[in-house]
Amino acid sequence: MASGTVTMTKDTILKVEHLSMKFGGLMAINDFSFEARRGEITALIGPNGAGKTTVFNCITGFYKPTMGMITLARKNGKELLLERLRDFEINKVGGVARTFQNIRLFSGLTVLENLLVAQHNVLMKASGYTILGLLGLPTYRKAVDASIEKAKYWLDKADLTDRADDPAGDLPYGAQRRLEIARAMCTGPELLCLDEPAAGLNPRESAALNTLLHSIRDEGVSILLIEHDMSVVMEISDHVVVLEYGQKISDGTPDHVKNDPKVIAAYLGVEDDEVDEVIAVELEGGHH
């Protein structure tokens, strides 16, 4: 797991093509395509209500997209169509883990237990789907020890070792965010999807989060994150995709996106005399 051994290959891990999502008469996402590359932090940004979380829910299986194709390339060369998997299989088979905008921890379970639940599938197999585990076979014991070691590793990374035996609901907000990420990492994902990980964090917690995210990337795990706060995104991401009203308006490096007039218009609004110009640009972008 040392960071030095990771080769930063730039191939694609996630490809979203012509994704559309309709809620009744509302077109939440309209023909949206983008790619996320392996070993990079890709940020999905946009103003409130742009459809970022909807894209996320499509990728992680909580919504079935109305149209479009979501392809995941695994390290072993297999390609999976995520929209065809059942919600829990996206994590189990696809190796995609996620966190939630409003933190969803198992608040009555301790911090350690949260991390052990995340290793459910590995432990289930080791326990022979409970039956062999009830007999207390040594292979299961070994798997349990390994799972605790893994939990310890991520506790240490998330700076939560001191709180391991406390209920998760008792942690302060920033620590809960870090725990949710650590829990997602305990499932052993290749792609980690974070829904507004920096929301509601104070500057110090925010800095701790950045360190954690960088260390995750250095282990070779690709990250896809949603954020509407531009300053956070520019600091940590390698690649930025901008979404507005369900459509992609920009795609590129943080510097490229920062200087894109459409992004500036979307975020800041535009001066009156620039309206015509912006409309012309948007029309151009709307017609293929």
Next chain:
Amino acid sequence: MATASAAGNQAVMGKALREGIFAGVVAFLMFLLFVGIETYQDINNALVWRTRWGLLAIFVIVAAVGRFVTVAFIKPHIDQRKLNKAKDGLLDVSEKKGFLRRHFLKFALVLLLVYPFLSLLIVGKQGSLKYVDNFGIQILIYVMLAWGLNIVVGLAGLLDLGYVAFYAVGAYSYALLSSHFGFSFWILLPLSGIFAALWGIMLGFPVLRLRGDYLAIVTLAFGEIIRLVLINWTDVTKGTFGIAGIPKATFFGIWSFDTGAPNNFVKAWGLSASSVYYKIFLFYIILALCMLTAYVTIRLRRMPIGRAWEALREDEIACRSLGIDTVTTKLTAFATGAMFGGFAGAFFASRQGFVSPESFVFLESAVILAIVVLGGMGSLTGIAIAAAVMVGGTEILREMSFLKVVFGPDFTPELYRMLLFGLAMVIVMLFKPRGFVGTREPTAFLKERRSVSGSFTKEGHG
């Protein structure tokens, strides 16, 4: 100073008097129709009513005086004690538990093991029938049922209002298979559990996609469906007549408890004839079944499946995001809970020697669920205490003939069972909203095992 405290005393007394009168008025209005008026059939079979002012007056006086005493004396006394403690700087919650509390479970188990012999020693053979059967076995059946339901409701957070259906499946499996095919208790006990578990999977499969209130309603309906099938499928179940003459359990096939059998237990040991030996034997069977339920629950909680159940109770969506198949996880909880219900049902059938749909009404489901909630969802100790209090309490009501002296010779305390049941629930929920044992024991720890306060755990919505 003295005058000030005297004035304060007077204010307290005035307040107590006012609240006492108010409580009396409320009690009068509440019990006016419940207690003050009674309907009965006269000689002509007409329904007429009469008043019971004396009984009503007793209820009102108890409420009024009780409130007065509480406000005037008990509350100031408690406040004073709290104030003194705060002044002394003593913490309200002490970390160290007493010797008795630390070894509570060991004491309880030893007491249960010697209980039948203790009652034999103290009240003799005929007297101990009541204590072993009505108290011992009856309470332990409910302990087992509640522990089984605890897996579904307390751990997995699935509100099941039709749990008694699995109890019925177990009981009828035993009754039918033993009377038609003559299988013995020890073969049918596991079989009944397996049948109930299969039934749980069959019912669970379509139902478990529902969540919360919807799940509760559908499980309630399934409980009723099973009862109605038992009533109406008269060819097989003999309908409301029930199935009688169900064979007794044998001592692992070595000795029989049937009088007249050549290998009769009493004869073989040269004891004087009494049914108490069979009851004691049954007591140990149900005790062993309870211990099995507890052991399996404790073991499963530490297994990945048990943790997934509790995680499911806490947050189902998060579970799915972690790759946990929520449908199979729910099904295993449902099936495991149903299996223990089936075991209890088979035991019930062999103990009664008679089963009828009467025994499997919704009220039974409600009582079992009430025991789980009162005991504290997920806590085995709390649930066992709640079962003893609830079931034992109603049995004790039958014994309280001295109440007749207070309320008159017509007073039958059993009739007030449900009223007291409800009252007890309200009181417990007011003072212990999380049940008797509201804390949760973690299943794994790094440095030290610390109980999780009930304020963090959730009840589950699916």
